[in-house]
Amino acid sequence: MACNVSQQQEVIEQEMKAALGKIKHKLLIMSGKGGVGKSTVATNLAVYLSDQGYKVGLMDVDIHGPSVSGLLGLTNMKLFAVEGGKIQPFQYNENLKVVSVQGFLDQPDTPIIWRGAVKMGLIGEFLSGVEWGDLDFLVIDCPPGTGDEPLTVVQKIEDCKAVIVTTPQEIALADVRKSINFCAKAETEIAGLVENMSGFVCPDCGSVHNIFKSGGGIITAAQYAIPFLGSLPIDPQVVANGDEGRTMLTLSSQTKERMGEIVKNLLDQVNK
Numbered sequence: 001m002a003c004n005v006s007q008q009q010e011v012i013e014q015e016m017k018a019a020l021g022k023i024k025h026k027l028l029i030m031s032g033k034g035g036v037g038k039s040t041v042a043t044n045l046a047v048y049l050s051d052q053g054y055k056v057g058l059m060d061v062d063i064h065g066p067s068v069s070g071l072l073g074l075t076n077m078k079l080f081a082v083e084g085g086k087i088q089p090f091q092y093n094e095n096l097k098v099v100s101v102q103g104f105l106d107q108p109d110t111p112i113i114w115r116g117a118v119k120m121g122l123i124g125e126f127l128s129g130v131e132w133g134d135l136d137f138l139v140i141d142c143p144p145g146t147g148d149e150p151l152t153v154v155q156k157i158e159d160c161k162a163v164i165v166t167t168p169q170e171i172a173l174a175d176v177r178k179s180i181n182f183c184a185k186a187e188t189e190i191a192g193l194v195e196n197m198s199g200f201v202c203p204d205c206g207s208v209h210n211i212f213k214s215g216g217g218i219i220t221a222a223q224y225a226i227p228f229l230g231s232l233p234i235d236p237q238v239v240a241n242g243d244e245g246r247t248m249l250t251l252s253s254q255t256k257e258r259m260g261e262i263v264k265n266l267l268d269q270v271n272k
């Protein structure tokens with residue numbers, strides 16, 4: 001008997017449920033504004049957690065600008081293989097598996113225009129069709145804003161928790177409130193807020209200078225009664241590292257430890 005569309009959908013739903021059931025914590029990395037460092041935070045979060053022995057999956061659902069693969073130095077690599085009808089993620093290290101939309105493009109520079117339905121289908125495929133196996137964490141890097149991608153993620157993953165990334169400027173903090181409202185409407189728990197580009201690590205004296213007003217993140221977090229996970233300064237080493245596909249674990253500046261504190265605070269939150 002031929003399988004009709006609704007039966008197929010049911011099979012996909014069941015596969016997704018089974019796959020999600022094997023993943024302890026699902027984290028959606030989001031921000032109201034673009035370029036605040038979501039992908040940098042998502043990638044390093046995944047790498048730090050895997051370095052501590054946790055089994056981690058990193059999923060890049062930024063369809064218009066996937067950047068996780070670049071940050072990990074995997075730009076020209078095929079990030080998946082299909083075996084037995086399942087997508088096998090790329091094994092970055094013993095504990096970290098990566099799937100990026102980048103792997104689905106022939107050319108790394110190809111821009112793609114996806115309609116909402118296609119995007120939702122692809123995110124569903126990343127959840128149901130990928131052989132993630134047993135994971136402690138699935139870290140999901142989203143494009144900025146509160147559009148189709150984060151919406152699809154929170155609709156498909158009921159127990160997903162959000163990590164909101166912001167910068168200290170008032171405009172970015174106004175955008176953060178949109179993310180907070182989005183999570184409230186979607187009934188998504190917020191694991192915490194990260195303030196990125198908070199002060200500047202001076203290459204001359206090595207200390208942190210505050211260019212923009214810093215500390216806005218902690219105030220906003222307190223205002224909305226959400227956990228503050230920590231802050232990262234603007235660090236020229238981070239840019240160079242990211243461009244070369246190296247993670248914050250290889251930094252010689254204090255940013256390396258600051259990221260470690262964020263990971264520790266996040267672990268405290270999710271294990272509460």
Ligand SMILES: Nc1ncnc2c1ncn2[C@@H]1O[C@H](COP(=O)(O)OP(=O)(O)OP(=O)(O)O)[C@@H](O)[C@H]1O
Nearest residue numbers: 034035036037038039040144233234235238239242
């Ligand atoms: N703490 C930091 N210090 C210096 N540079 C940083 C820092 N965090 C991020 N960057 C740099 O800022 C740029 C944007 O970062 P990233 O791609 O992580 O942002 P994003 O929020 O994911 O952007 P998008 O909204 O386009 O997805 C990158 O070049 C990155 O290397």
Ligand SMILES: [Mg+2]
Nearest residue numbers: 038039062067
């Ligand atoms: Mg990004």
Ligand SMILES: [Zn+2]
Nearest residue numbers: 202204205206
């Ligand atoms: Zn200085």
